[in-house]
Amino acid sequence: MSTATAGSLQEHEVAHHFEDLEQEFESHRFGMWLFMASEIMMFGALLTGGLFLLYLHPDAFAQGRAHLDWRLGALNTFFLLTSGFTMARAAAFAQKAEQGKVRTNLLLSLALAAGFLVVKCIEYKAKFHHGLLPGNAFHGAGFTSPHAHIFFGYYFVTTGLHALHVLVGMGLMIWCLKVSNRVRFTRAYYTPVEMAGIYWALVDLVWIFLFPLLYLVG
Amino acid sequence: MDMELPGHTYSFKVLGQVYVSLIVLSALMVGFAMLPMEKLPIDWLDLHLVKRLLILGVAVAMAGIVAGFLMGLKYEKSKLNAVVFLTNFAFLLIFLLFVLADISFRGAMDPSFTKQLNWKSPVNAEEGSSGEASH
Numbered sequence: 001m002s003t004a005t006a007g008s009l010q011e012h013e014v015a016h017h018f019e020d021l022e023q024e025f026e027s028h029r030f031g032m033w034l035f036m037a038s039e040i041m042m043f044g045a046l047l048t049g050g051l052f053l054l055y056l057h058p059d060a061f062a063q064g065r066a067h068l069d070w071r072l073g074a075l076n077t078f079f080l081l082t083s084g085f086t087m088a089r090a091a092a093f094a095q096k097a098e099q100g101k102v103r104t105n106l107l108l109s110l111a112l113a114a115g116f117l118v119v120k121c122i123e124y125k126a127k128f129h130h131g132l133l134p135g136n137a138f139h140g141a142g143f144t145s146p147h148a149h150i151f152f153g154y155y156f157v158t159t160g161l162h163a164l165h166v167l168v169g170m171g172l173m174i175w176c177l178k179v180s181n182r183v184r185f186t187r188a189y190y191t192p193v194e195m196a197g198i199y200w201a202l203v204d205l206v207w208i209f210l211f212p213l214l215y216l217v218g
Numbered sequence: 219m220d221m222e223l224p225g226h227t228y229s230f231k232v233l234g235q236v237y238v239s240l241i242v243l244s245a246l247m248v249g250f251a252m253l254p255m256e257k258l259p260i261d262w263l264d265l266h267l268v269k270r271l272l273i274l275g276v277a278v279a280m281a282g283i284v285a286g287f288l289m290g291l292k293y294e295k296s297k298l299n300a301v302v303f304l305t306n307f308a309f310l311l312i313f314l315l316f317v318l319a320d321i322s323f324r325g326a327m328d329p330s331f332t333k334q335l336n337w338k339s340p341v342n343a344e345e346g347s348s349g350e351a352s353h
Contacts, residue, residue, distance in 0.1 A: 025224030026296060033299040036289075037306050044310040052317050056333050070248065077244050084288050085237040092228035187223055194225060194290075201288035208280045212273045216251035 009099065009184035021188050032195050036202055043206045046158055050213050053154055057147040064151030065215065067132055067140075068123070073215035076119050077207065083112035084204040087197040090176070094190035102180055102193060109200070110173045113166055120163050127152065158210055165203050172196040226293035236287045240280055247276040 018024040054061050090105035131139035134153030172195075179192045250272045255265040285303070286292040294300050318335075325334030 022222050022224045029225075030296065030299055030302075033302045037302050040303075040306045041309065044306065045313060048310065048314055048317060052321070055321065070251070074244070074248055078241070081237065081240045081244065084240075084284065085233060088228065088233050088236075088288050089230070092230060092233065095225075095228055187227070190225070198289050201284050204288065205281050205284050208277050208284065212247055212251070212277050216247065216273055217270050 010182060012183050012186075012189040025189075025191055025194075028191050028195060029198075032198050036198065039202055043161075043209075046161070047209050047213065050154055050158065053150060054213070054217065057145065057150055059145040060147035060151045061217070063143050063145050063148050064132075064155065065217075067127075067130070068155070068215050070215040072119050072123055073211050076116050077211050079112045079116040079119070080204050080207050083109040083116075084201055086112065087173075087193075087200045091190060091193045091197045094185035094193045095187045097184065097186050099180055099185060102185060103177060106173050106177050106180070106193070110170055110177075113170045113173070116166055117163060120159065127156075155214055159214070162203070162206055162210060165206070169196070169200050169203050172199060226290060226295075232287065236283055240283060243276050243280045243283075247273055247280075250276065 012021075014021055014024050018027065086105045086108040090102050090109065093101040093105060127133065131137075131141075132152050133139070133149075134156050135149060138149035138152060140148065140152075176192050176196050183189070185193065250269060253269065255269050258265060291300060291303060321333060322335045325331045
């Protein structure tokens with residue numbers, strides 16, 4: 001065991017309504033997949049809507065995209081993919097009962113997620129400064145497309161909802177850190193890190209489609 | 219304890235390969251976006267559409283890797299979980315078909331809608347039939 005507090009850690013006890021650890025794990029995983037299904041329906045509809053808008057207003061998307069910096073989008077892609085990697089490593093170390101390395105990887109994921117949000121704030125600040133806002137709040141200059149506000153409406157709805165998911169994911173990482181101070185992870189019990197990892201992979205998955213749709217295609 | 223262990227055992231080597239492949243595919247996606255395809259002397263093909271399809275293809279490949287390895291769908295023992303996840307995409311396809319139907323046929327009812335997809339064949343039927351007849 002790699003941490004000084006390892007001796008004070010408790011073994012996980014199977015909840016009374018489950019027969020064994022495997023049944024408990026599979027129930028959690030099934031619940032997680034149901035939740036993932038609802039999330040994919042929501043983001044899938046948003047992304048399909050985005051493709052529809054791109055088809056209807058290609059000029060608005062081209063002009064809107066010109067106001068987004070693809071390098072910032074690429075940096076955020078790097079942050080999210082790397083944090084997805086460190087989250088999976090956290091689950092792998094949890095299986096090996098290396099509590100200290102679980103924490104290190106969770107902290108790394110947390111830092112990368114915070115980096116993503118910092119970049120997003122920088123982008124949002126520039127949009128607010130230039131009046132590139134959704135709906136009637138839009139007062140950007142230099143646009144020839146009468147539908148440019150639609151692009152920014154779509155940009156703020158999708159990236160805002162995604163950023164909200166990033167915040168929830170960060171909350172889950174903090175919760176996993178707290179659990180890791182209390183409960184010993186083993187090959188038989190690593191459920192919290194595994195579930196948080198699946199959720200975080202969904203956050204990655206959504207960004208993998210948002211990044212090209214908003215920053216690259218147009 | 220003779221109980222079966224839950225989940226699959228993670229491999230650090232596979233995780234490393236997954237991470238590298240995702241980074242490489244991201245770079246490929248950006249690379250496709252930067253390609254000056256419109257400068258190519260090809261007018262019989264919509265190069266903007268080709269570029270979009272290439273980028274979308276890379277995104278789908280990346281999504282497959284994330285779902286398979288980081289979400290663990292590849293190692294999923296319970297078929298029910300995989301069905302729950304994958305059935306979503308069938309519903310998304312239905313949604314996409316409705317959208318496609320809308321932009322294909324809305325113009326028939328609303329003349330002000332000018333973005334209707336053109337499903338008409340560019341082949342001149344009269345010329346085509348006379349050509350076939352001459353053979």
